[in-house]
Amino acid sequence: MNKNLKYFHTEQNTQGIVLIHPSTTDSDINELDQLEEFIDIALIFLGDPDIKGIIYRNPLSAKETAYKAIYTLASHSDIFEKRLSILLSKIPDLQHHKPVISIVQNDCLGISMAAALWGSRRIATREARLGFSEARYGLFPGFGATVLTSRLLDPEKAVPFLTQGTILTAVQAQEAGLIDQVVVDLTEALESAQQYILQNPVLKATMSPLPIHTEAFEASAAIIRKRSNGLIPGIDHCLQMIRDARELSLGDALIQEAQHYTKVWNSPEALCMLRTQYYGIREAIRPDTSTGFELKKLGVIGAGMMGSGIAYEGARAGMDVVLKDVDLTQASKGKAYSEKICNKLVQQGIMTENAQQQLLGHIHPTDQMADLGNTDLIIEAVFEDKVLKAEVTTESLPYLNEKGFFASNTTSLPISELASVSSKPENFIGMHFFSPVDRMALVEIIRGSKTSDDTLKKALQVARQFGKIPIVIYDGPAFFTSRIFFNYLLEAITMLLEGIPANEIELQARLAGFAVGPLAVLDEISLSLMLHVYDQLPELHASQKRCYNYLTKLVTAGRNGRKSGKGFYNYDSVTGKKAIWQDPEITEADHLPAVDQIRKRLLHVMSLDSFRCLDEGVLQHPLDGDIGSVLGIGYAAHTGGVFGHIDQVGLPDFVNECQAFAEFGEQWEIPPAIKQLADRNFSFYSGFDSNWK
The missing domain is CATH 3.90.226.10 (2-enoyl-CoA Hydratase; Chain A, domain 1)
Known part of the structure; x- marks a missing residue:
């Protein structure tokens, strides 16, 4: 036979x-x-x-x-x-x-x-x-x-x-x-x-x-x-x-x-999800061994939640990690974070006690900058403040070895500006990890104006060694994921100030496919953090100023989010349960928009700004935008991401709908380039292949 x-x-x-x-x-x-x-x-x-x-x-x-x-x-x-x-x-x-x-x-x-x-x-x-x-x-x-x-x-x-x-x-x-x-x-x-x-x-x-x-x-x-x-x-x-x-x-x-x-x-959903979450991710994690770079010793500055998470990932990948903070107690707390993760994995039968001890043995807490000597990579993960980051960068750079490079874990601060304090800005790059680091797969690699190709390749290699999914972004205000995410939050505040009830905004966000409602997210990150990010931007347009003023008012009133016990939600100090809060000073609109309009505004505003990123060169490929939006900030998974969403809507309809939202603020301004593409009935993809050149 x-x-x-x-x-x-x-x-x-x-x-x-x-x-x-x-x-x-x-x-x-x-x-x-x-x-x-x-x-x-x-x-x-x-x-x-x-x-x-x-x-x-x-x-x-x-x-x-x-x-x-x-x-x-x-x-x-x-x-x-x-x-x-x-x-x-x-x-x-x-x-x-x-x-x-x-x-x-x-x-x-x-x-x-x-x-x-x-x-x-x-x-x-x-x-x-x-x-x-x-x-x-x-x-x-x-x-x-x-x-x-x-x-x-x-x-x-x-x-x-x-x-x-x-x-x-x-x-x-x-x-x-x-x-x-x-x-x-x-x-x-x-x-x-x-x-x-x-x-x-x-x-x-x-x-x-x-x-x-x-x-x-x-x-x-x-x-x-x-x-x-x-x-x-x-x-x-x-x-x-x-x-x-x-x-x-x-x-x-x-x-x-x-x-x-x-x-x-x-179904279009299957195509878009496959393209992003299967083929897109496979391409992003494809190894590149051409660098010849070997990361043995990693320095992490800042033992807060982000720095501790980065230290854990480095140790898990088999690297020796020096975790530096201003005092040894704080640095040791950072190592304890890894121990807590390991304890849970051991209890679940996922990790052996021997593997736990090996991993923890890779993490060395310290309060001495000199312990970073001969590191292959230093990642600073201190608070989002330009002056502070400049100080730790200047102080730690001498401890990098000859082939090493420096990375800033920043949400939104311009990499080119942060790199200006370095004598070798070509060896400086952004590596934006997402919290909690041990559970979030995405890493946004941000290339500054002077970052070399070699440094970019090394950063990509490190991200893959960590088991992360990297996307490459070029420097710009708030980069990509943070930038479009802030527009999601901005649109929610804008609708709230228009008199759309808070609970309706949250509900429609979830029904649109977002992992978490925008007001709940704001409470988690804290309202003061968003204000701090706005403070770092070169300028604010009118919609952003309205949002800034309203958030300032809430913070002044003690409503800073979950950590303060109240924000857009009230939190029970005993049970931890939360209940949505409706600001009594905001009058409900006489005529509420249709629910599909609320959903479209939340989805469209992020996709529109993603196109701006592509048009400006912050993004090089639509697929990076799709991967980043879904994995990094919980954009609706069924769309395949911000550009998959535009293709599902159809670019001409998308542009027309965005133009209809122009009355709601500057975030709805339409770039001429997208109008021209809409006139051609352009789509960002044909099947699994990108049409963007």
């Missing part, structure tokens, strides 16, 4: 057991083609009376899912749905009569995991990791995965697993019910599979509908719906399929899944 096969090799032993595995490692092969050949081979063997069973390993030769290829296929929706339906309709025949056993090794994710579920039994080696990351990209697990998982697990357990991109160890998967047996290695897996086939020659799988605990399912689904607000089609279709998987026969449910899967692939 092998001579007629394009993608697979088969082996048959004397006991009538067949092993099927890929015959090629070509990663460019279409996965649908491979799976079609695999299932046809398997069914031919199962029809042979001399064959007792089948063992198969991952039928896909590619290590990673070729989403672009699937997108191309799915864009011809009728053909794709038909092929997928035919493929999935054959799965019940794999699970009936004779045993078909899948061996799960290494990382078995996405479509590979789906194919592993096709068999009647699954055996995993101990190091295997299993799961579906599709939900992170606006999709849902297809190729039979959602239906088969929902028939193996109780629906209330299937819901979070299928919709949250959870990755399980082999043992966890066995405990959940996805894996039948965990073994040491492939040899033991093959022996166990053969033994099972010989001992269980006949199977009677359930093809009919299964019972569903409706109340438990709906409770679990409600949690997911609340998080997504119905904005991500993949999640909505997945929840529907989890129910259908139980209420329909296996065959009918699989056909339904093919229909839902095709619809999701043809």
Whole structure:
């Protein structure tokens, strides 16, 4: 049979057991083609009376899912749905009569995991990791995965697993019910599979509908719906399929899944999320070994929350970290921050006590600047004050080694200006980490006017060593993420002063897809911090001045945010619960705008300023803006980011809607360049590719 096969090799032993595995490692092969050949081979063997069973390993030769290829296929929706339906309709025949056993090794994710579920039994080696990351990209697990998982697990357990991109160890998967047996290695897996086939020659799988605990399912689904607000089609279709998987026969449910899967692939949300959160991130973290730079010793100045977090990340990456503060007690508190993180990881079973001690051994708190001697990189993370940053920069620079470079962790202060105190401004760069550093993946790399290419490459390398996702920004007031984020906050204050109720602004922000409402964010960062940022800007336009004056009034009244116990919310000192506060001095507007107008203003204002950043050269690529907006400041994930949002709206409509908001302030001024692009019906992307040159 092998001579007629394009993608697979088969082996048959004397006991009538067949092993099927890929015959090629070509990663460019279409996965649908491979799976079609695999299932046809398997069914031919199962029809042979001399064959007792089948063992198969991952039928896909590619290590990673070729989403672009699937997108191309799915864009011809009728053909794709038909092929997928035919493929999935054959799965019940794999699970009936004779045993078909899948061996799960290494990382078995996405479509590979789906194919592993096709068999009647699954055996995993101990190091295997299993799961579906599709939900992170606006999709849902297809190729039979959602239906088969929902028939193996109780629906209330299937819901979070299928919709949250959870990755399980082999043992966890066995405990959940996805894996039948965990073994040491492939040899033991093959022996166990053969033994099972010989001992269980006949199977009677359930093809009919299964019972569903409706109340438990709906409770679990409600949690997911609340998080997504119905904005991500993949999640909505997945929840529907989890129910259908139980209420329909296996065959009918699989056909339904093919229909839902095709619809999701043809949604703009899936394309935008895939482009940003899969391909964009993969490109951002692609390693570059051309620098020859090796970071062994890291100096961090400032042991506050940011500096402590940076020290933790450096130690986690295996670097020796000198954590400097004005006194040893404060520096030691910074190390204690890392110990607290490690303690939690140890309790969760994620980190061993030995690994904890090794990590903490890399952090050396000090109050002596001289301890920074011969560092490869110094990152200052002191308070956002130009004078203070200049002082620590001047004092610490002599301790850098010859090949080292200096980075400022700043939210908004101009890098070129901060670098002016350095005798080697070409070795000075901005590295804007996000808080909390150990949980936020993004790092904004800010290139000053004199930053060298070599320093930029080194900073990117360090960010990747930290396990972060870097984007490159060119110097400008508040850079990129902070700049557009302040416009989000500005628009919220503007609407509040127009008489739109605070609770309505917060609600519509969440329903628009933002991770957190703007007023809640202001309370978390403190109103005085935003005032401080405004103080650092060269000048304020009228809308910003109105916002500044109002925030000043609140701070003067003691409403500075969560830390002061009140801001735009009131905080219970005992329970910590918060309740929205409506300023009694602001009169509610006689005619409130439609809710979609509130949502558009919050989304559009950030996208419009993002275009200004692109037009001014602060941003070089739209994809950097999309990654930064989603990962750094919680922009609506279903849009794919600020430029994905413009494409979903359509540039002509976007410009017209922004022009209609002109009465609300200078933040709505339309750059001539975007009008010209709108006249051409320009889009920032064609599929996965950027149109911006």
